[in-house]
Amino acid sequence: MEIRLASKIGFCYGVERAYNKALELSNKHEKVYIYGDLVHNNDVKSVLTSKGVNFFYSIDHLPDDAHNSVCMIRAHGIPKKDKNYLQSKFKEIIDLTCPIVEKVFNYAYEMQQKGYFIVAYGKEEHAEMIGLKGNVDEKKIKVLKEPEPFNHNKICIITQTTMDYNNFKNFSANIAKFSMYNELLIKDTICYETKIRENEAKDIAIWSEFVIIIGGKHSSNTRKLYEISKKLNENSIHIDSIKELKNIDLSKFKKIGILTGTSTPNKSINEVIEFLRRGF
Numbered sequence: 624m625e626i627r628l629a630s631k632i633g634f635c636y637g638v639e640r641a642y643n644k645a646l647e648l649s650n651k652h653e654k655v656y657i658y659g660d661l662v663h664n665n666d667v668k669s670v671l672t673s674k675g676v677n678f679f680y681s682i683d684h685l686p687d688d689a690h691n692s693v694c695m696i697r698a699h700g701i702p703k704k705d706k707n708y709l710q711s712k713f714k715e716i717i718d719l720t721c722p723i724v725e726k727v728f729n730y731a732y733e734m735q736q737k738g739y740f741i742v743a744y745g746k747e748e749h750a751e752m753i754g755l756k757g758n759v760d761e762k763k764i765k766v767l768k769e770p771e772p773f774n775h776n777k778i779c780i781i782t783q784t785t786m787d788y789n790n791f792k793n794f795s796a797n798i799a800k801f802s803m804y805n806e807l808l809i810k811d812t813i814c815y816e817t818k819i820r821e822n823e824a825k826d827i828a829i830w831s832e833f834v835i836i837i838g839g840k841h842s843s844n845t846r847k848l849y850e851i852s853k854k855l856n857e858n859s860i861h862i863d864s865i866k867e868l869k870n871i872d873l874s875k876f877k878k879i880g881i882l883t884g885t886s887t888p889n890k891s892i893n894e895v896i897e898f899l900r901r902g903f
């Protein structure tokens with residue numbers, strides 16, 4: 624059996640940076656809190672919890688010992704007013720918003736200053752989009768997944784960093800076709816990590832007889848890789864742990880491809896590779 628592993632696997636740059644910092648801080652400080660999950664992956668959360676890292680999920684319910692603790696802001700970023708509030712409550716804030724995400728926030732703000740209305744292709748409930756809206760003028764931005772007509776003098780279309788490139792192009796083309804404007808600017812703000820993984824997903828899905836996509840079930844970028852693979856190869860499966868492979872007869876497949884989301888820890892990937900190499 625041949626195994627083909629995507630060249631980009633495991634954590635992306637932004638997640639790795641935040642994860643390493645969380646571990647480093649947990650060694651140095653008495654109490655470290657992360658606002659929200661660092662990534663949508665239970666294994667990652669368990670490792671961090673075992674190292675003494677804590678989590679809180681609502682700005683309205685801060686930990687009692689906040690004033691004696693360090694608060695980490697995860698890679699997705701948060702609204703400016705929330706950051707200011709946390710700064711006033713915690714001993715220290717460590718902002719680990721991914722620099723690529725921060726660049727998108729700054730770009731949107733800059734374009735608003737130049738008179739553009741921002742249309743962001745993304746999921747309104749996604750942490751990155753909540754962060755984006757909270758770092759710009761909320762009256763001059765709309766986040767949406769399905770195109771709709773706009774009527775503004777200047778429109779600038781951007782995208783959540785983890786969206787699909789072809790879908791973004793279709794979305795932008797539809798806004799261009801049905802909206803009224805004098806100027807339209809389309810800026811592709813998809814992260815390079817996401818693009819590389821998506822392109823490879825297509826190659827691997829075509830090459831493989833069976834494709835395993837490893838990552839949390841709530842991880843949107845892992846789910847997207849699964850959707851890309853499934854369209855090209857019916858024999859695609861999204862798993863978040865090796866247990867899900869144990870009842871599948873893999874012996875009939877001679878070529879198995881492996882893809883992973885940007886929040887998938889190396890441990891989960893190695894377990895799957897080991898399982899395949901051992902011959903199930």
Ligand code: SF4
Nearest residue numbers: 635637721723784814
């Ligand atoms: S996917 Fe890209 S933008 Fe998002 S955290 Fe990772 S490196 Fe940063």
